[in-house]
Amino acid sequence: MQKNAASLASWGNYFHYAHKCHSPEWRYQALPAQASLLPYGMGRSYGDSCLNENGTLIHTSALQNLIAFNRETGLLRCEGGVSLASLIDLTLPHGWFLPVTPGTKFVTIGGAIANDVHGKNHHRDGSFGCHVRCFELLRSSGERLLCSATENPALFSATIGGLGLTGLISWAEIQLIPVNNAFLEDESFTCDHLDDMLELFRASRESHQYTVAWIDCLASGSSIGRGIFSRANHCRSKHLPQSANIRPKKSVPFFLPNGCLNRHTVKAFNAVYYRKLMARQKNSRIDYDRFFYPLDSLHHWNRIYGRRGFLQYQCVLVKDARDALFALLKKISHSGQASFLSVLKELGGTTSPGMLSFPRKGMTLALDFPNRGRETLALLSSLDEIVRESQGAIYPAKDARMSAEMFANSFPQLETFRPHIDPAFSSSFWRRVSNNKPEGQAT
Amino acid sequence: MSKKIFISGATSAIAHAFARRYAVQGAHFCLLGRNPEKLAIVKDDLLARGASSVETVVIDFSSRHDYTATVNQAWQQASGFDIALLAQGVLTDEKRSHTDLAYLQESFQVNALSVIQLATVLGEKFAEQGKGSLLLISSPAGDRGREKNYVYGSAKAAVSVFCDGLRNRLNKTGVQVVTVKPGFIRTPMTTGFDQSGPLWADADVVASDLENAIIKGKSSLYTPWFWRYIMLVIRHIPEFIFKKLSI
Ligand SMILES: Cc1cc2nc3c(=O)[nH]c(=O)nc-3n(C[C@H](O)[C@H](O)[C@H](O)COP(=O)(O)OP(=O)(O)OC[C@H]3O[C@@H](n4cnc5c(N)ncnc54)[C@H](O)[C@@H]3O)c2cc1C
Ligand SMILES: NC(=O)c1ccc[n+]([C@@H]2O[C@H](COP(=O)([O-])OP(=O)(O)OC[C@H]3O[C@@H](n4cnc5c(N)ncnc54)[C@H](OP(=O)(O)O)[C@@H]3O)[C@@H](O)[C@H]2O)c1
Numbered sequence: 001m002q003k004n005a006a007s008l009a010s011w012g013n014y015f016h017y018a019h020k021c022h023s024p025e026w027r028y029q030a031l032p033a034q035a036s037l038l039p040y041g042m043g044r045s046y047g048d049s050c051l052n053e054n055g056t057l058i059h060t061s062a063l064q065n066l067i068a069f070n071r072e073t074g075l076l077r078c079e080g081g082v083s084l085a086s087l088i089d090l091t092l093p094h095g096w097f098l099p100v101t102p103g104t105k106f107v108t109i110g111g112a113i114a115n116d117v118h119g120k121n122h123h124r125d126g127s128f129g130c131h132v133r134c135f136e137l138l139r140s141s142g143e144r145l146l147c148s149a150t151e152n153p154a155l156f157s158a159t160i161g162g163l164g165l166t167g168l169i170s171w172a173e174i175q176l177i178p179v180n181n182a183f184l185e186d187e188s189f190t191c192d193h194l195d196d197m198l199e200l201f202r203a204s205r206e207s208h209q210y211t212v213a214w215i216d217c218l219a220s221g222s223s224i225g226r227g228i229f230s231r232a233n234h235c236r237s238k239h240l241p242q243s244a245n246i247r248p249k250k251s252v253p254f255f256l257p258n259g260c261l262n263r264h265t266v267k268a269f270n271a272v273y274y275r276k277l278m279a280r281q282k283n284s285r286i287d288y289d290r291f292f293y294p295l296d297s298l299h300h301w302n303r304i305y306g307r308r309g310f311l312q313y314q315c316v317l318v319k320d321a322r323d324a325l326f327a328l329l330k331k332i333s334h335s336g337q338a339s340f341l342s343v344l345k346e347l348g349g350t351t352s353p354g355m356l357s358f359p360r361k362g363m364t365l366a367l368d369f370p371n372r373g374r375e376t377l378a379l380l381s382s383l384d385e386i387v388r389e390s391q392g393a394i395y396p397a398k399d400a401r402m403s404a405e406m407f408a409n410s411f412p413q414l415e416t417f418r419p420h421i422d423p424a425f426s427s428s429f430w431r432r433v434s435n436n437k438p439e440g441q442a443t
Numbered sequence: 444m445s446k447k448i449f450i451s452g453a454t455s456a457i458a459h460a461f462a463r464r465y466a467v468q469g470a471h472f473c474l475l476g477r478n479p480e481k482l483a484i485v486k487d488d489l490l491a492r493g494a495s496s497v498e499t500v501v502i503d504f505s506s507r508h509d510y511t512a513t514v515n516q517a518w519q520q521a522s523g524f525d526i527a528l529l530a531q532g533v534l535t536d537e538k539r540s541h542t543d544l545a546y547l548q549e550s551f552q553v554n555a556l557s558v559i560q561l562a563t564v565l566g567e568k569f570a571e572q573g574k575g576s577l578l579l580i581s582s583p584a585g586d587r588g589r590e591k592n593y594v595y596g597s598a599k600a601a602v603s604v605f606c607d608g609l610r611n612r613l614n615k616t617g618v619q620v621v622t623v624k625p626g627f628i629r630t631p632m633t634t635g636f637d638q639s640g641p642l643w644a645d646a647d648v649v650a651s652d653l654e655n656a657i658i659k660g661k662s663s664l665y666t667p668w669f670w671r672y673i674m675l676v677i678r679h680i681p682e683f684i685f686k687k688l689s690i
Contacts, residue, residue, distance in 0.1 A: 007639060025456075025631045028480055062456075065484055066491035078491075090467070090492060 008057050011302050012046040013255075013309030014371055014400045017053040017428065025062045027079050027170045031140055032056060036426040039164045041111030042083065044104055046312040047400030048428035049115070049163050055426065058168055060110055066090070067171055074176035075133070080110030080169040088288070093242050096176035097234070097288070099131035103343070105293050110169040115397040116161035116357040118347065118364075119292075120210040120232075123201075126350030127359045128174075129160035135172035140424035144170070149353065158420035161354030163396055165421045165430055181240035184210070186232040186286045188277070194225025194329065198322055198363075201346045204231045210291075212345050214277055215329065217338040217367060224329050227344075228277050235285060244287035251299035258306040265304050266370055270340035305370055310339070313380055314366035314395040315387040316347055321363045324390035328365060328383055335379050342367030355413040355420075358395045366398065377401055396429060407433035445469035445495055449517060449524045451504070451561055452531025454481040456630035457580065459488075460650035461528055466492040473517045473524070476531075477503040504531050504557035505549045514564040526657065527565045528578045529558045534632050535595040547594060554598035559605050566609050569618040576619040576657045579606045583624045583665065583674045590689060610662055621656055622663035625649045626670040 008019055021040075022032045031037060038052035040059050051057075060081030067077040074096045078087070084098060085105040091097065102117040111117075116129040125131075134148035137159055145167075147156035159166045191197040197213050204211050208231040215227040256265055276294070295301055302310070317324040325344075332338045342365055349361045369376050384406050387394060393410030394402045408414055421430075446465055450458050453474035462472060466489040474497060476482045482499040489497050498520065502508060518524065533553050540547040562579055569575035584592050585599030603622055610620035629638045630646055644667050652666040665671040680688070 023634070025634075026481060026484060028484075065488040067487050069491040076491075 008040055008043060008051075008059065010043050010045050010047060010050050012311060012371075012400060013302055013305065013307065014046075014311060015048050015051055015053075015309075015428065017048075017051050019052060019054070020056040021059050022056050023059045023062055027063055027065070030142060031058065031138060031168065031424075035140075035424040037140065037168075037422075037424050038427045039080070039110055039114070039168050041081065041108030041114075042106050044102075044107045044111065045115065046398045047396075048432065049396050049399070050111070051428045052426060053428045060108060060168075063170065069094075071096075074178060075173060076176055077171060077173040078109060079171045080108060080135075082109050083107065084109070084112065091176055092179070092182055092288075095178055095180065095242065097179045099175060099177045100125060100128040101292050103293065104296055105289075106296065109172050109174070110164075113160055113169055113172060114162055114164045116352050116354040116359070117397070118345070118359045120212040120345060122350070122359055123205055123211065123346045123348035124209050126348070127161075127352045127354070127357060129352040129354045129357060130350060131175050132160060132353075133173040133175060135159070136170045137166065138168040138170045140167070140422050155420055157353045157355050158417050159354075160352060161357040162417070162420070163356065163429065164427060165425050167422045167425065179234045180238050181235055181242055182244040182288050183235040183237075183240050183285050184232040184288065184291045185235050185283070186230055186291060187283050188228055188230045189282075190227075190278070191229055192223065192226050194322070194326060197225060197227065197229050197344070198325075200229045200231070201363075205346070205348075207231075207233075209233050212343065214274065215342045215344055215365075216274070216340065217329065217332050217342050218336075218340055220330075220333045224326065224333060228274075230277075232286075232291060244289045246289050249297060249299050252301055252303040255303045255307045256305075258308050266339045266368075269301070269304050274341060305368075308371045310371050311369045311376060311380065311400055312366060312398040313369060313383060314364060314398040315383070315392050316358065316360060316362045316364040316395070317387065317390040317392045318360060318362040319389075319391045321390065324386055324392070325363055325365065327386050331379075331383060331386070332367070337369055337372065337376060337379055339368045339370060355417040356396075356411050358393055358397070358410075360393065362390075362392060364395075366395075396433075399429070402433065404433045404435060445471065446525045447471045447473075447521050447523065449473045449475075449514075449521075449527040449565070451475040451502075451527075451529045451557075452580075453499075454478055454485055455530040455532070456632075456646040457625065457628060457649050458528055458530035459485055460646040461530075461653055462489055462494075463492055463647075464650055464654050465526075466490075466494040469493055469495045471495050471521060472497045473500065473521055474498065475500045475502050475513070477501065504553045506552065508557075508560075510557075510560045511564050514561065514568065518568055523568075523572050524565075524575060526576045526578070527561075527569070528580070528653070529561055529565075530580045531557060532580065532582075532599075532632065533595075534635075535592070535598075537592060537594055540594045550594060551598050554595060555601040558602050562605065562609060566613060566618070566620070570613055570616040573617050576621065577609075578621040578623055578653060578656075580623045580625065581606065583626060583670055583677075586624075586674050587678055587685075607663070619657070619660055619662075621653075621661060623649075623653065623656075624663070624665045624670065624674075626665065626667055626673070 036055040040057040063079035063081030118127045210232040213229040347359045454476040486497040535550040581602040582599040584596035585603045606622040
């Protein structure tokens with residue numbers, strides 16, 4: 001099953017690599033004998049962590065089987081290629097929901113584990129890896145290792161957040177959370193200043209399971225950090241439906257042209273999105289799809305950035321987070337390069353088993369930058385300085401350009417992780433950050 | 444009431460996608476296939492999705508069998524079926540069949556005879572019961588012989604004609620007999636091809652069309668729908684031109 005894999009890309013459309021592709025049809029099948037290998041889920045990582053230039057991608061799209069679902073306990077075991085979208089469809093009608101979800105439901109279980117993804121509830125529930133009971137890891141040696149906190153615990157920890165480098169997760173078991181219906185009670189506030197926003201995060205920590213804010217990156221001076229704060233809890237009522245009326249999806253059918261037109265459309269896209277958020281009532285009941293996945297309603301929205309693609313920058317700020325955040329926003333606003341909106345979330349103190357897990361106690365900011373080449377890379381490198389000073393980290397799932405040094409700085413357990421890498425596995429990201437090539441040469 | 448469903452070639456991607464749609468509704472299944480490992484995976488998947496029960500029967504369709512006994516046993520165990528889907532098939536290695544007649548025969552056994560024999564027994568059972576839906580997966584390849592796949596295609600042609608005839612015969616019994624002709628579907632059978640491009644569809648598209656065909660009582664369908672028009676054109680190309688083409 002060797003196919004040409006021109007269509008396998010990452011979400012930022014920043015890299016255009018040639019790959020070979022292997023699509024296992026059944027989970028008992030062996031890995032192909034060649035190196036280098038890298039699992040590929042739905043390519044929702046932005047940079048090159050799901051790419052393997054001139055190597056083989058193990059596309060998991062056929063590994064869609066459930067293995068067991070206990071409707072009484074919410075324990076679910078399924079293959080690594082099952083998407084969060086299909087899991088919700090299957091489990092929500094029985095009163096179970098994902099314990100943690102990223103801002104898109106088009107990601108696989110394998111991808112969610114390999115990046116140890118986080119959601120708007122990290123301050124309360126930790127990352128995805130905190131809810132994984134066990135999984136089977138298929139190594140290039142042909143071994144199938146059951147990994148959990150008690151069995152092969154080191155490989156368990158290495159694989160959660162392990163960027164697909166430790167082997168193929170053929171199946172995994174996760175603990176779902178009980179919900180009464182498909183709705184959330186959402187409250188939104190407009191904030192004029194960063195400090196108001198941070199105060200709301202603090203004040204909502206105990207009372208709300210989900211918190212998030214959208215910051216207007218074009219604001220400057222005293223308005224820096226203005227935006228919308230939203231907090232929510234699952235709706236308790238037992239009399240509401242357990243499924244949502246999912247909106248018909250629209251799609252961006254082709255890449256928009258680069259350049260000026262593109263610059264305006266990106267801003268317009270963000271402005272429309274912002275207005276949609278503003279239009280949400282202050283207190284509203286909202287279905288899970290609109291609440292967690294507002295961007296999923298426009299398929300291929302990444303194409304509005306044109307063929308040159310875009311870069312997402314996501315960092316976590318740890319020490320003196322407020323001041324560091326302020327400094328970042330100031331620099332971004334001054335540069336005029338960001339595409340208007342950024343997302344701010346609070347990360348809590350629950351530690352994940354993952355050795356290379358990105359989430360850690362602090363504030364995490366994520367925003368998009370249209371790819372303007374050197375200018376953009378220089379700006380992002382200067383942002384790295386602020387992150388480094390704050391003893392923070394850059395998120396590999398979003399990254400296309402951080403230096404090996406920044407990577408090592410971001411992940412103190414890197415040397416503990418290294419021996420667990422499968423010798424036949426590698427990625428473009430890994431080759432970039434595990435040696436000392438200067439930044440920004442990857443294109 | 445949850446449906447009782449008989450599927451042969453149950454590990455086929457199309458059949459599995461079809462079964463998943465009924466599993467969430469709590470259906471009972473009897474699955475026939477040759478590979479016990481695959482059957483076990485499909486069984487667990489259907490149960491986890493909500494199937495009420497799943498029986499599996501290991502059987503290889505490339506040799507002769509007493510299908511009457513096989514069907515009788517399954518029928519008795521389930522006390523009848525509402526739906527039967529016959530999905531087994533192999534993409535014949537056409538070159539090999541030019542010289543290897545045993546292989547040609549085996550390929551016919553799987554693609555045509557096993558389907559026709561199972562359908563014969565099931566047809567009688569459904570007729571006795573006075574209701575039910577019997578779906579046979581044929582192929583547009585059976586509509587007209589082409590250089591590239593006429594051995595496969597002629598076996599599918601046999602299935603199509605048989606299916607049409609059976610429908611005609613069972614017309615008054617209240618039994619629905621459906622001839623199914625899928626286009627280019629991304630499944631293990633077609634992984635050797637470049638599966639990108641607008642003509643290619645996923646197995647679930649076929650599954651959804653089949654579910655619809657049952658609800659609407661259809662007799663035959665191309666799936667996705669546009670293959671009907673593609674085949675209309677192909678069937679109408681005059682032979683003196685067609686024989687020179689390589690399509
Ligand atoms: C709109 C949008 C919003 C997002 N929001 C968030 C968010 O809020 N929080 C967050 O944390 N992330 C977020 N992300 C990032 C996304 O959740 C992660 O990149 C996720 O890992 C993508 O999953 P995937 O299935 O597409 O995997 P891919 O991107 O294809 O792969 C990701 C990594 O997982 C590995 N992998 C995939 N499958 C397996 C397997 N079976 N076994 C072993 N390794 C495997 C790959 O090798 C690669 O290293 C967002 C992305 C988008 C596009
Ligand atoms: N995919 C297409 O584009 C397409 C187009 C038109 C028609 N069709 C028809 O659709 C049906 C389903 O095929 P698919 O596309 O879903 O491909 P598939 O996944 O390869 O399914 C083929 C099925 O037939 C089974 N089979 C083959 N030889 C067998 C044998 N000797 N004994 C028992 N079982 C045997 C296979 O079992 P194993 O899993 O054990 O191999 C498998 O379950 C077939 O009849 C095919 O001809 C497909």
